[in-house]
Amino acid sequence: MAIRKRFSPLPGFGLSLGYTIFYLALIVLIPLSAVGAKTIGMGWEAFWAAVSNPRVVASYELSFGASLLAAAVNVVFGLIFAWVLVRYRFPGKGLVDALVDLPFALPTAVAGIALATIYAENGPIGSLLKPYGIEVAYNPNGVLLALIFIGLPFVVRTVQPVLADLEKEVEEAAAGLGASRWQTFVKVILPHVLPALLTGFAMAFARAVGEYGSVIFIAGNVPMVSEITPLMIITKLEQYDYAGATAVASVMLIFSFILLLIINGLQGWMQNRYSKGA
Amino acid sequence: MSIAIRNISKHFGAFHALDDVSIDIPSGELVALLGPSGCGKTTLLRIIAGLEFADSGRILLEGDDASERHVRERNVGFVFQHYALFRHMTVFENVAFGLRVKPRKYRPNENEIRKRVSRLLELVQLGWLADRYPSQLSGGQRQRIALARALAVEPKVLLLDEPFGALDAKVRKELRRWLRQLHDEIHVTSVFVTHDQEEALEVSDSIVVMNKGRVEQIGSPDQVYDHPATPFVASFLGSVNLFHGRVEDGHLHVGEHALAVGAGHVATDQAVGFVRPHEFDLLPANAPGTGLPGKILRIIAIGPLAQVELARPNGELLEVAILRDTLSVLGLREGDEVSLRPRNIRVFQNNERLAA
Amino acid sequence: MSATIALQHGSLERYETPSTREPQWIKVLLIGIALTFFTVFLLFPLVAVFVEAFRKGWGTYLAALSSHDALAAIRLTLLTAAIAVPLNLFFGISAAWAIAKFEFPGKRLLITLIDLPFSVSPVISGLIYVLLFGAQGWFGEWFAAHDIKILFAVPGIVLATIFVTFPFVARELIPLMEAQGSEEEEAAVVLGASGWQVFWHTTLPNIKWGLLYGVILCNARAMGEFGAVSVVSGHIRGMTNTMPLHVEILYNEYNYAAAFAVASLLALLAIVTLGLKTLVERQSHKQKTESLALENAS
Numbered sequence: 033m034a035i036r037k038r039f040s041p042l043p044g045f046g047l048s049l050g051y052t053i054f055y056l057a058l059i060v061l062i063p064l065s066a067v068g069a070k071t072i073g074m075g076w077e078a079f080w081a082a083v084s085n086p087r088v089v090a091s092y093e094l095s096f097g098a099s100l101l102a103a104a105v106n107v108v109f110g111l112i113f114a115w116v117l118v119r120y121r122f123p124g125k126g127l128v129d130a131l132v133d134l135p136f137a138l139p140t141a142v143a144g145i146a147l148a149t150i151y152a153e154n155g156p157i158g159s160l161l162k163p164y165g166i167e168v169a170y171n172p173n174g175v176l177l178a179l180i181f182i183g184l185p186f187v188v189r190t191v192q193p194v195l196a197d198l199e200k201e202v203e204e205a206a207a208g209l210g211a212s213r214w215q216t217f218v219k220v221i222l223p224h225v226l227p228a229l230l231t232g233f234a235m236a237f238a239r240a241v242g243e244y245g246s247v248i249f250i251a252g253n254v255p256m257v258s259e260i261t262p263l264m265i266i267t268k269l270e271q272y273d274y275a276g277a278t279a280v281a282s283v284m285l286i287f288s289f290i291l292l293l294i295i296n297g298l299q300g301w302m303q304n305r306y307s308k309g310a
Numbered sequence: 311m312s313i314a315i316r317n318i319s320k321h322f323g324a325f326h327a328l329d330d331v332s333i334d335i336p337s338g339e340l341v342a343l344l345g346p347s348g349c350g351k352t353t354l355l356r357i358i359a360g361l362e363f364a365d366s367g368r369i370l371l372e373g374d375d376a377s378e379r380h381v382r383e384r385n386v387g388f389v390f391q392h393y394a395l396f397r398h399m400t401v402f403e404n405v406a407f408g409l410r411v412k413p414r415k416y417r418p419n420e421n422e423i424r425k426r427v428s429r430l431l432e433l434v435q436l437g438w439l440a441d442r443y444p445s446q447l448s449g450g451q452r453q454r455i456a457l458a459r460a461l462a463v464e465p466k467v468l469l470l471d472e473p474f475g476a477l478d479a480k481v482r483k484e485l486r487r488w489l490r491q492l493h494d495e496i497h498v499t500s501v502f503v504t505h506d507q508e509e510a511l512e513v514s515d516s517i518v519v520m521n522k523g524r525v526e527q528i529g530s531p532d533q534v535y536d537h538p539a540t541p542f543v544a545s546f547l548g549s550v551n552l553f554h555g556r557v558e559d560g561h562l563h564v565g566e567h568a569l570a571v572g573a574g575h576v577a578t579d580q581a582v583g584f585v586r587p588h589e590f591d592l593l594p595a596n597a598p599g600t601g602l603p604g605k606i607l608r609i610i611a612i613g614p615l616a617q618v619e620l621a622r623p624n625g626e627l628l629e630v631a632i633l634r635d636t637l638s639v640l641g642l643r644e645g646d647e648v649s650l651r652p653r654n655i656r657v658f659q660n661n662e663r664l665a666a
Numbered sequence: 667m668s669a670t671i672a673l674q675h676g677s678l679e680r681y682e683t684p685s686t687r688e689p690q691w692i693k694v695l696l697i698g699i700a701l702t703f704f705t706v707f708l709l710f711p712l713v714a715v716f717v718e719a720f721r722k723g724w725g726t727y728l729a730a731l732s733s734h735d736a737l738a739a740i741r742l743t744l745l746t747a748a749i750a751v752p753l754n755l756f757f758g759i760s761a762a763w764a765i766a767k768f769e770f771p772g773k774r775l776l777i778t779l780i781d782l783p784f785s786v787s788p789v790i791s792g793l794i795y796v797l798l799f800g801a802q803g804w805f806g807e808w809f810a811a812h813d814i815k816i817l818f819a820v821p822g823i824v825l826a827t828i829f830v831t832f833p834f835v836a837r838e839l840i841p842l843m844e845a846q847g848s849e850e851e852e853a854a855v856v857l858g859a860s861g862w863q864v865f866w867h868t869t870l871p872n873i874k875w876g877l878l879y880g881v882i883l884c885n886a887r888a889m890g891e892f893g894a895v896s897v898v899s900g901h902i903r904g905m906t907n908t909m910p911l912h913v914e915i916l917y918n919e920y921n922y923a924a925a926f927a928v929a930s931l932l933a934l935l936a937i938v939t940l941g942l943k944t945l946v947e948r949q950s951h952k953q954k955t956e957s958l959a960l961e962n963a964s
Contacts, residue, residue, distance in 0.1 A: 042767050042851050043861035049764035052776070055757045059828055060782055063794040066804060070797055109703050116700045120693055128700070130944045134708050136883070137936035137943075139890025140788075141910040142929040145917050146711035149718060149926075157710065181707055200686055201394035204361050207381050207685035208388045209408035209463055216686075219411065223398040242787025245892035245910070249917065262789040262893065269796065269897065278797065281790045288785045295785075296778060304445075305397065361685050381685045 064285075071282040074275045082279035087255055088264050092283075094172060095261040099240035102179035103187075106236045107229055110187025114225075117188070118195045132189070135182045140245025147178055148250040170252030175260060178246045183236030190232040191225055194302070198224050227302040234298060238291040242284065311372045311466035311499050312337045313358060318367035320353055327353040328364070329523040337372075340493045340500045342510035345520035346546070351503045352391075352471055354520070358501065359469050360384045371467065384467075387460030387498075391472040393452045395444040401455050402440040405430055408463035430458040433492070450481040461496070470502035474509060486513050507547045511535060519543050541658045544584045551590075551628045553583040553602075553655075562657055565624070567602050571655050583655045587631040591651040592618065592642060601649035604628060609637070609644055620648070715933040718926035730916075730924035731931070738904040739912035739928070742820065746908060747888040750827040754884055758835025759877075763865075766843030767851065777840060783832045791829045792897025795822055818900030823908065826894040831884045838880035839873055846872055875950035879943065886939040890932055 071079060082088070116122065117129055135143065151158045151168040158169055168174055198221065206216040244262040251258045259267075261284060268277035313335040320328040327350045335341050343351040356362040358369055360381035368377045376384055396404050405427045409418055418426065431437040434454040444452060453473060460468060473489065474482040490513050493500055504510050510517045511531040519526040519534055519542070526546075527539040538544035555564040560573040562583045569583070595603065604620040607627075611617075616637050618630040628650070642648060656663065720727055730736060761780060765773055783791065799816040800806050809816055816822050854868045870877075892910040899906045901915065909928055916925035 040768055040848070041855050042848055042864070043855075044763060044865075045768045045770075048760045049768070049770070052757065052761040052764050055760075056776075056779060059825075059832055060779065063798055063829065064782070064786070066794050066797040067790070069804075109699070112696055113700050113703070116697050120697055122697045122701075124701070126944075128704050130940050131704070131708050131712070133940055133943065134712060134936065137886050137890075137939045138712070139892060139910045139913075139929075139932045139936070141892040141913050142715060142890070142932045142936075143711060145913065145925060145929060146714045146718075149922070150710055150714050156714070157706065181711070184707065199392070199394060200683065201390045201392065202396065203686040204381070204683065205388065205390060205394040205459075206396075206407070206411075208359060208361070208386065209411065209459065210382050211407070211411040212382070213686075213688060215411045219407070220396055223396075226398075238785055242785075242790070244787065244789050244896075262787050265787075265789050265793060266897065269793065274796065274800065274802065277793060281787075281793050284787055285790060288787070292778070292782070292785045356683075361683055363684050 067278055067282050067285060070275065070278040074279065078275060079279045082268075082273075082276040083283050087259070088261070088280055090256045091259045091261045091264045094175060094258065095241055098172060098175045098179055098260075099237050102176055102183050102240050103233045103237040105180050106183040106187045107233050110184060110232055110236075111191055111225070111229060113184070113188045114191040114195050118192060133185050135246075136185050140182070140243070141249070143181060143246040144178065144249035147181060147246065148174070151177060151250065169250050170258070171254075172251075172258050174250035174252065175247050175258060178250050179240040179243060182243055182246055183240050186235040186239060187229070187232035190235065191228045194225050194228040195221075224305075227298060227305050231295060231298040231302060234291060234295045238288060238295065241291075242288065312370075313467060313499060313501070314368075314370035314373070315354070315358065316368040316370065318354065318357060318364045318369070320350075320357065320362070320364050326523050328357070331367070331520075331523070331525055333518055333525060333528060335499060335501065337499055338497045339515045340490070340513065341502075342514035342517045343501060343503045343520060344507060344510040344517050344546075345505065345526075347505055349520045350523040351505075351520050355469050355471055355501060355503050358467070359386050359388045361388070385463070385465050386467045386469055387463065387465035389453075389456045389460050389468070389470040389473055391475055393444075393456040393476075395452060395456060395459070397444055399443075400440065401431070401436070401442050401444070401447070402427055404444065404455060405459045405462050407459065412463075426462065430462055433461070433496075434458045448481075449477045450485055453477065453485060457492075461498075465498065468498050468500040470500065472504060473502050474504070474506070482509075489513060511547070519546065521546070538584070538656060539663055541582065541584065544656060544658070548586055549629060550584045550586055551630075553585070555581055555583065557581045557657060557659075562655060564602060568600060569602070569652060569655060571657050575657060576659075578659045581657050581659050583652075583657050585652045585655055587617070587629045589652060589654045590630045590632070591653060592630060592632055592637070592640065593649045593651060594640065594642070595647040595649050597649055599649075599651065601651040604648055604650050606642060606644050606646050606648060609642075620650070712933060712937075715926055715929050718922060719930035721926075722923045726923050727927045727930075730927035733924075735904045735907065736912060736924075736928055739907045739909045740931070742823070742907065743889050743909045745820070746824050746827050747885055749824050750831055750888045751881060751885050753828060754831055755835050755877075755881055757832070758839055758880060761836045762839035762843050762873075763869075765840050766846075767848045780836050780840075781833050783829055788830060788891065788893025789897060791894035792826050794829075795825055795898050817898055818902070819906060822898035823895050823906060826898045827888050827891055830891050830894050831888045834884035834887065835877070835880035838876045838883070842873055842876040843869070875946050875953065879946045879950075882939055882942050882946070886935060889935055 113128075113132060117125065117132075148169055149155050151174065153159060153162050153167060153169065155169070158167075161168060168177055202220060203216055206220045207213075211219065242262060244260070244266075247260055248263055251260060251263075253259055253263060261280065265277045265280050268280065315331060315333040315335075318328050318331045319326075331350070331354060343354060345351045353362060357364050360376070360379055364377065368375055370376065371384065396407065399407065406423050409423045409426065412418075428437060428440075431440055434457060436451060436454055436458070439447065439451060439455070444455070447455065474485055477485065486509060502513070514531060516528065516530050517534050518528050521542050527534050527543045529537075534543055535547050538547065544550050553562065553564045553569075555562050556577075556579045557563070557571065557575045558577050560571060560575060561568040562571045562581060564583070571583070593599075593601065602622065604622050606618055607621055608619040609616050610619075611634055614634060616632055616634045618632060618637075620628045620630060622628060630650070765777065796803065796817060798804050798806070799809060799822060801810070806817075816825070850868050850872070851864050854864045859867065890910060892914070895908055896911060896914070899908070899911055901907060901911060903915070907915065909932055913925050913929045913932070916928065
């Protein structure tokens, strides 16, 4: 089979592609396949027992539920962030724009202990909320809070360039045809950014499901109540239950791969939508 | 609907885009705003539409002051230079947009929308594209869809910003004729912006020539081409040859030679004569009568015409267009000395045309 | 003329035309929501790290940082990044060269596979190395027989870090180099440049900002990774603790001041990262607009 279908005058194809595949296999593919091998090796019954254990199922509910909710919250606030960053001028804008990426840059453990400290009932925000009966830290609310924190940049950074890319003329055309500002937003701007919003949502969701560091400090980690799925893997590992840990991990991996496919599909849609000018 | 533009001024920062512009556009006309880029023509179009507000001055639509009216309420159709079609909507939905966003009590029912959109798509001869997306259309098709979309709300005024600017030469020519025909059919007052003099001359009923935020001349294509009011108009519409000299006794004196320009001209020392390339006769140097001497440098044949480059004794270059047949009858060749006889000279002093 | 005006006006004013402007109260409301959210979710946690770190004064802060275990954690973190970042940098360039400059079947799949580590939970990223090198793992026995410790030792930490930071450089470079095409490189080849010269003199100057951007992000993650490293480290104080793991231990021992002191170094790293990132974005944006302006002018 001739891999080199189209002749290229540039050197280094064999070397660079060869090294790329070698390194990819060594670091990513072979280690990841260990999860598959281990899962298959353990037999169906052991697998099912591990992944359907009530404590694990409770962790799925929390992880997936809170991640979904957090991603939804991020869609709303991410769109508002992207909107004001693209369209308005206000004091502190440069700082806001730079710090939106903080959840990417700040080590998760640091974010975790900082959030836990602030929102604990004796912390600066936690103590303000306590009189109203709102407890954020050390329960599922804390999980949600941490997941909102780490997911925000995904939505902002996918929507921001797309929003900036929308020509002013398109909105003017809508206004000229009699659309009110709200109609223009709903019928023109929102459909334009919709693929980006969905992509951002899926990315934030995917990240939230697997998140560990920023969550465990504020979650309280109460069995059946505020244990996230990644923590279940760690717990099983600490009990030397490698098979159980791997089984739960394979459930998460399958889920991640499905999400990855969806995200890829969404990005293909985005490229179609945004690359061809009209 | 007639448009009256009264003393409009607009600046962006230190840049004066428009400076006291007044124009009257009668109902049903097709008018071109013509000028080089940065002359303020697009800004003026956007102010008429209500997409931009003037710093001072008024816009009257059918005699009513519309200066403070939002673009939504002006009932104008606007076609953008790059079409600004809604990419996520089909061609049909693009055209239907203006009908669908009408307040509920004015909104036509689905059936009526369907009928009106189909009629418009037929009008622009693109009915078969109704289900396509803008990204699947050619530039010329997009332009026509943009036009159909603007017409859907039955505007009283149609405004087009460089409607042919983004198209290639052949499509551009076809679309020009088509736009003219369409206008003759629907007769809605239309204003279009262009920097292409040929386009303005071919399509419009009248032309507004603009430069540096001011109106240079308003008139029919013939008027602005044959009787330019300013040196700018003379040189922007077609190419011209310039002769500096003084006017005395109905003659323009260029060096030691005198060219008759008519008795009505006021005497002056600083006159400039404008002659278009095709307004010269070329004769052999020894021919009787008065003319300007020149030497043929190059003859370029372009179809039936010959473009002749000449040098005057002082080194200034001239361009003359003449029938190739005439040239061969006279037996003129590169290197020959000739006598140039302008048939028509427009004489200006500073920025003023000297009365003819 | 019009081009220079457009540049002076910048990209904001283009929205400020009468027909595309929202009522003032909506504008204020949206900015208010964004700023409130920003303060509560982003600014407060960042500020809190430093406030907590210095709560007991400079003395405690410095003592926490200069303790034997803290210094060991800092050294290990630096060592890990120093190994992981160059390896992934080299891989990123190699992958981007193959993908952006050549056509071959399966290219999209390859890009997806390179992105894979991003969609894997950090905990699983650690787990896979436990499965490989643990006592019952595929290679566990062999390494044990040869007395080489990978798991619960520095090599495991480095491997897990390489895995989680694997895509950073590649995913910055691939789209960048694809967008730039290979005309310039082809011109260099025609002019007689060798492969290395083509890369050094033609490709590298064009991708330097993207490269730097990828390296900055890669480094930040390498130094800050917690979940994956936590699984493979074994948490041996002074031996296999990186800075984030050291933070965890101190925090769990209720030694908040010391935990936040070490955390403040990591937070500082994050701030430097974001600062550099903003700088790099500005530079590459400047480069782009300048070349665009030149093209328009000519």
